[in-house]
Amino acid sequence: MGMGNDMMEAYLFEMHSMLEQLDDLILSSEQAKTFSQEAVNEIFRIMHTIKGSSAMMEFNSLMTIAHRIEDMFFVIREKTMDAIPDNMRPELFDLIFESIDFFRSEIEKIENGEPPTNDIDTFLNKINTFANKISGEESEEAPAAEETAAPEETGAAASGELMAYGSADFPYGLQVFFDEGAGMENLRAMMLVNAVKDFVEETQYDFYPSDVQLNPETANFIVDNGFFLRFKTEGDRTEALSAVRETGSVREYQPFDYSAAAAAPVVEDAPAVEKDPVAEAAPVAPAVTEMPAQQSAAAQPSAKQQHVKESLISVSLSKLDALMAVVSEIVITEAQVTASPDLKGLKLDNFTKAARQLRSLTDNLQDVAMSLRMVPVSGTFQKMKRIVRDMSKKLDRETNLILEGEDTEVDKTIVDSISDPIMHIVRNSMDHGIEERKDDRIAAGKDPVGTIVLSARQTGSEVIIEIVDDGRGVDDQAVLNKAIRQGLATPGVEYAHKDILNFLLMPGFSTNTEVTEYSGRGVGMDVVKSNVENCGGTVSITSTLGKGMTTTLKIPLTMAIMDGMEVSVGESIFTVPISNIRQIFKASDMHIIQDETHGEMIKIVDNFYSIVRANRFYNIDNAAETFDDGVLLWVESGDNSFCLFVDKLIGEQQVVVKPFPEYINNFGIKNSGISGCTILGDGSISIILDVANIYTAQS
Amino acid sequence: MSEELFQRDADIENALSDKAHEQDEAKYLIFRSSNILYAMSTDYVSEIFTSVDITRVPMVPEYIAGVINLRGAVVPIIDFRLLLGRWPEEDPCAIILDIEGTSIGILVDTVDRMVDISKSAILPVPAQNEHPMVNGMCTIPGGTSTVMLLDAPALIRMSE
Numbered sequence: 001m002g003m004g005n006d007m008m009e010a011y012l013f014e015m016h017s018m019l020e021q022l023d024d025l026i027l028s029s030e031q032a033k034t035f036s037q038e039a040v041n042e043i044f045r046i047m048h049t050i051k052g053s054s055a056m057m058e059f060n061s062l063m064t065i066a067h068r069i070e071d072m073f074f075v076i077r078e079k080t081m082d083a084i085p086d087n088m089r090p091e092l093f094d095l096i097f098e099s100i101d102f103f104r105s106e107i108e109k110i111e112n113g114e115p116p117t118n119d120i121d122t123f124l125n126k127i128n129t130f131a132n133k134i135s136g137e138e139s140e141e142a143p144a145a146e147e148t149a150a151p152e153e154t155g156a157a158a159s160g161e162l163m164a165y166g167s168a169d170f171p172y173g174l175q176v177f178f179d180e181g182a183g184m185e186n187l188r189a190m191m192l193v194n195a196v197k198d199f200v201e202e203t204q205y206d207f208y209p210s211d212v213q214l215n216p217e218t219a220n221f222i223v224d225n226g227f228f229l230r231f232k233t234e235g236d237r238t239e240a241l242s243a244v245r246e247t248g249s250v251r252e253y254q255p256f257d258y259s260a261a262a263a264a265p266v267v268e269d270a271p272a273v274e275k276d277p278v279a280e281a282a283p284v285a286p287a288v289t290e291m292p293a294q295q296s297a298a299a300q301p302s303a304k305q306q307h308v309k310e311s312l313i314s315v316s317l318s319k320l321d322a323l324m325a326v327v328s329e330i331v332i333t334e335a336q337v338t339a340s341p342d343l344k345g346l347k348l349d350n351f352t353k354a355a356r357q358l359r360s361l362t363d364n365l366q367d368v369a370m371s372l373r374m375v376p377v378s379g380t381f382q383k384m385k386r387i388v389r390d391m392s393k394k395l396d397r398e399t400n401l402i403l404e405g406e407d408t409e410v411d412k413t414i415v416d417s418i419s420d421p422i423m424h425i426v427r428n429s430m431d432h433g434i435e436e437r438k439d440d441r442i443a444a445g446k447d448p449v450g451t452i453v454l455s456a457r458q459t460g461s462e463v464i465i466e467i468v469d470d471g472r473g474v475d476d477q478a479v480l481n482k483a484i485r486q487g488l489a490t491p492g493v494e495y496a497h498k499d500i501l502n503f504l505l506m507p508g509f510s511t512n513t514e515v516t517e518y519s520g521r522g523v524g525m526d527v528v529k530s531n532v533e534n535c536g537g538t539v540s541i542t543s544t545l546g547k548g549m550t551t552t553l554k555i556p557l558t559m560a561i562m563d564g565m566e567v568s569v570g571e572s573i574f575t576v577p578i579s580n581i582r583q584i585f586k587a588s589d590m591h592i593i594q595d596e597t598h599g600e601m602i603k604i605v606d607n608f609y610s611i612v613r614a615n616r617f618y619n620i621d622n623a624a625e626t627f628d629d630g631v632l633l634w635v636e637s638g639d640n641s642f643c644l645f646v647d648k649l650i651g652e653q654q655v656v657v658k659p660f661p662e663y664i665n666n667f668g669i670k671n672s673g674i675s676g677c678t679i680l681g682d683g684s685i686s687i688i689l690d691v692a693n694i695y696t697a698q699s
Numbered sequence: 700m701s702e703e704l705f706q707r708d709a710d711i712e713n714a715l716s717d718k719a720h721e722q723d724e725a726k727y728l729i730f731r732s733s734n735i736l737y738a739m740s741t742d743y744v745s746e747i748f749t750s751v752d753i754t755r756v757p758m759v760p761e762y763i764a765g766v767i768n769l770r771g772a773v774v775p776i777i778d779f780r781l782l783l784g785r786w787p788e789e790d791p792c793a794i795i796l797d798i799e800g801t802s803i804g805i806l807v808d809t810v811d812r813m814v815d816i817s818k819s820a821i822l823p824v825p826a827q828n829e830h831p832m833v834n835g836m837c838t839i840p841g842g843t844s845t846v847m848l849l850d851a852p853a854l855i856r857m858s859e
Binding site: 572573664668 | 754755758766767768773775802803
């Protein structure tokens with residue numbers, strides 16, 4: 001086909017982001033049980049873009065489906081959602097979801113180099129049937145509309161009545177005629193629309209024919225009937241007049257008021273008039289399919305112009321790694337140059353000034369390079385919305401998914417590796433957690449609507465992802481019985497609650513007797529566990545019978561940015577996560593309280609906190625021994641709070657968390673609160689402390 | 700396709716015969732640690748530094764000197780002298796090794812030179828003098844000194 005790869009990539013990228021946008025849009029609309037007019041416009045626009053770019057790429061199946069949905073939304077746009085009765089709406093939402101899935105599967109095929117499907121008739125029929133239903137509703141209300149549709153096809157508006165092109169939403173109309181023989185009237189009209197944008201907010205007006213930008217056929221209509229701008233308020237129309245006057249090639253314009261016109265009995269075919277815009281949709285749309293080439297050419301610029309995410313590009317991770325490595329080298333070399341021993345004793349004003357500037361630039365460079373690999377977990381989290389939505393419908397268990405900490409940033413590779421485990425756990429919660437019947441929930445004193453909370457937060461060098469449901473919880477006895485049946489547990493042995501929960505994570509365990517569509521395909525939590533462990537993380541489950549279940553994934557950051565406080569102890573430098581520090585203060589030996597085992601404590605506000613001396617804890621020589629010579633960091637992690645005694649504060653710094661090499665980790669230093677390390681600006685290594693583990697190791 | 704395969708077979712055969720020819724001799728790096736000479740296959744050696752800035756890591760055995768920043772990668776450093784139970788007397792040299800994809804450095808007293816050692820010249824270590832890190836010994840060709848052959852992968856196995 002001679003199609004550039006770049007073009008294909010751009011197309012796929014655009015499709016992905018548009019489908020995500022659609023998913024979001026429809027999920028939120030479904031919750032509101034209606035499409036706002038904005039949402040309708042947005043869907044219309046997205047479908048339009050999909051249609052255009054798919055046509056250009058010659059993916060006809062995608063184009064046809066998008067086209068049909070676009071048509072349908074054209075109708076909805078004109079009639080607003082009020083025209084669709086409540087009982088038809090779920091079907092509409094399902095239909096759109098189905099079409100998203102269709103687009104997705106097609107895109108996947110294209111990505112895998114497979115030909116797109118040609119068998120779209122069934123789906124097309126489904127859309128058509130529904131579209132007809134919508135139109136059917138309409139024809140009952142105003143039988144005249146369908147009749148007018150036929151004559152309309154020949155000449156877009158034989159009548160030429162102004163009111164025919166009015167709109168109830170935008171009652172203040174303006175009919176514009178361009179110079180005779182000016183040519184390209186549709187483009188001139190579009191330019192006029194753009195010019196008006198400078199005077200009137202986009203949401204405050206619309207225009208007719210609405211597809212002037214894409215459909216060259218509209219030029220003829222404009223020559224015959226004029227171009228119609230419609231405003232919500234009279235004031236806006238007056239404002240817009242200056243735009244109209246400034247636009248060249250405008251021959252004449254004439255304001256008209258829709259409401260006034262409708263009231264006027266002069267109009268011959270008044271009953272039909274109100275519905276006219278809808279009827280218009282029919283003749284305009286076929287014209288588009290007849291000219292796929294022209295239409296796609298026109299659609300393309302619109303896609304580019306309107307696409308919000310166009311400024312994103314995708315870069316391979318290996319390039320980012322290479323960049324990061326070079327940047328670290330630059331930072332180190334910079335330090336070597338500016339702190340070169342050769343410069344000692346020299347007074348170099350200009351050099352020092354330039355060096356200082358270089359320093360701040362390299363710092364900047366490092367920050368930017370670091371941030372490149374980091375992506376928020378929101379993408380992964382958002383996908384769960386759809387899963388919960390689909391399953392609540394299928395299983396008829398109404399459930400809300402609440403997302404927290406979506407903007408927690410983690411390394412790209414981590415995001416990819418946790419996506420499947422999270423999906424599995426969420427499915428499990430829906431399938432096994434949330435009660436089957438609302439009555440059961442009500443009887444248990446819970447909200448009839450189930451809740452699943454998916455949260456992410458970063459602590460020290462770990463990302464903690466929690467999936468909490470308020471369902472049935474784990475029935476220890478049932479799990480134990482199952483474990484015994486599966487040969488995982490020994491009958492007659494007493495198992496603790498915690499041990500029983502651990503059976504859930506063992507291979508070959510599935511509490512559901514029946515294999516369902518969503519979970520329990522013989523693989524279960526053990527796969528989640530192994531996936532998470534593969535990226536160095538841990539999975540733990542807590543549960544209270546009848547109250548729900550919490551699954552916690554702790555995933556180390558192979559590379560994450562963290563705000564740290566650099567502190568020194570003897571000659572060693574440590575990084576304490578700022579998020580763990582409550583307060584930093586100096587204390588004198590006389591404030592210290594000794595206990596009978598030589599433990600030390602200090603009173604802060606109304607509580608006593610134990611003190612951990614970093615030098616003694618880590619056996620570091622030449623460190624401050626008296627409290628007057630050092631500082632205390634009051635640190636906190638979860639419910640654990642204590643004071644860490646160090647020599648000096650060096651300063652706050654944003655650091656990239658790196659794990660220690662496996663060789664070093666094998667000595668179990670994690671248990672001593674050493675979670676990782678980071679390379680400082682001058683190339684030296686600082687050890688990152690994990691406050692929670694120091695607390696555990698100390699007590 | 701079949702031609703290509705054939706070509707590849709021929710290549711492999713060539714390579715094998717080359718290897719057979721060379722198999723007898725291999726390059727070794729000789730270094731000194733606590734007055735004992737050691738030799739290690741150069742296949743494992745990636746870099747040698749005469750001075751390094753080592754960050755100590757708490758809570759690890761004493762022979763772990765710490766970690767260094769090698770172009771953005773954190774590489775563990777073992778003090779080879781302490782590992783063999785000798786107290787270091789000189790400022791060390793660091794040899795960075797790449798053992799089956801794992802980077803690790805060792806501190807030794809001095810790096811001596813590179814030699815070719817023929818496989819047939821390598822003799823087993825007497826049972827009484829056996830050490831887990833040493834898998835043979837030999838006399839340097841043309842010289843009088845004897846070297847111990849260091850089993851580099853054993854360094855990695857140690858911590859597992």
